Amino acid sequence: MRGSQDSFDFGSTSGGGRVADVLFFAIRPPPDEVAALADLGRRLVRASSLKATAVAAQRLHISLVGWRPDSAAGVDVAREIGRRIVWPAFDVVLSAAMSFGRSGSRPLVLGCSPGAAWALTGLHDRLLETAALCGVGLRGRAAFEPHLTLAYSQSAIAERLLRAPIRWRASELMLIRSERGRGRHTELGRWPFRAMPSQG
Template sequence: MPVLSGDLFGEPASTQIERLFLGVMLPPDAAAGASKVLDETRADHGLKGSPIRQDRLHVTLIHVGDYAGSLPQTVVADIRTAVEGLSEAAFDVAFDRVGSFAGAPGRHPCVLLGGDGVELLRAFRGRLFRALLRAGVRTLSREAFTPHVTLAYGDRRPPERAIDPLGWRPAEFLLVHSEVGRSTYHMLARWPLHG
């Protein structure tokens, strides 16, 4: 991420962080089901915190980067070039557990997790990751990948528990520009998953 600096009069430069990621959005019915799982988890464990809006629920496949002030258009162009050559078949995704990851104090992500139901998603993400590597696109993601959907950032970590499988068949994956802290997403590109 570029270093932030002030202007000639000592005013700080913009600290707005612009995030770029490749992801799969939840369709409305899956998003509603995910919100219901969150409501049950909050009720069962007294979880307090900020839920993610249903229209923002997604699986981050690759966190490309965080940038101060604006997105580097060369990175966006390089991603488009790397991904254009992929032709991927559609696949089913199913999450069957809710749990948590460690986070900053008071901001523990409450997440959907999966077993066998996310293996095709994991394989697709691996092909996408390698396509970016071949094209020389550097990202903040690593090769290791734990598919998950962040539902909320809570004040504690609820214990992991099984849920009725929550699944869907993604029709596309997207390049998303997120204005961090503003809950604003800009869809920069979409690529269909065929079949």
Template sequence: MALLRAGRRFDLGVVGPYDKFFFAILAEGEARRAAWALASEEQLRLGRPDYRTPERCLHISLVMIAFGFSVWEPLLVRAAEAADRIRMRNFRISLNRIESFRGAPRPRVLTGDEGVIGLDLLHAQLCAVLAAADFDVKRIANFNAHLTLMRDRRETPLQHVDPITWDAGEFVLVHSHHGQGRYTILERWPLASRG
């Protein structure tokens, strides 16, 4: 069993009604720059989108914990204590497709083939430990790991791109400040090295 961090607290500051709290993997280093460059190419090709994810906020969501005013610190502490129980090695992520998902406006996202297996496994583990901690988390059988580049009214047909690849060495608990283009990382969990 993991050692829980005694006295864990989160300084949430002001929480807006549309803020989100979720576990995620952040795009890092060269992969983040490559995803941003691809978004720039898409913008030149298709025109200005309704919304473009700021480079510093490029991520892959794993599990949503709470929205807006429904969040309170003990809930996040309980989620973090559940996440302490994750035991997983670091893994490689490879995203090689760009496509549109449903929505209004439509998310234009990067997805992958076998390059997202580690994300699927981490998502399943997070759902399991959160369910064991009495969270009402339903593991979505068709979890589709993706990185949102932008949102736009136009649909983009699926196209293959040069793979954007990085090693996921940690996952994080994020406070997304709605409409501000910024995230606060509340906590980080390293994934064990394969070394």
């Protein structure tokens, strides 16, 4: 079933029961693709006669791993995880539009081509492994399905292939703080992708 959108392991809340901000690693589209993605979202909403709330252009991203840190030191640990990641640059190809979930505010998303999904899933798994080495136990998503969310709607669309897939070269990993209830993302770090050195 599609719709693992909200299955991050966000861990514990901060002291006093207040929900802490969320940290997450992500891939972001380059500026020259943001306008095309926002325009595609508007066209999909219009073509499907949806009443939808669009994701702000500056917040468009593909989430990889997210969690709620137990303390302020969690940001330092997250940055250490980012610094340790060794992963080659790869092509992101968004080839299909679909809705996630069965009810409520349903994300309208773009799904990846098989090759891009393989690269993103591998990076997701590498982040979990590296987090464990840094003393952070994350479960990630029960069924990771990389995607980029364009909007949220109470209604859904049938899955459809895009006539012109959107693609870009993913060249860096980003660490972002999502301020819960404020709809604001703050960049905390970015690390260029690099291939593992050859042996021998």
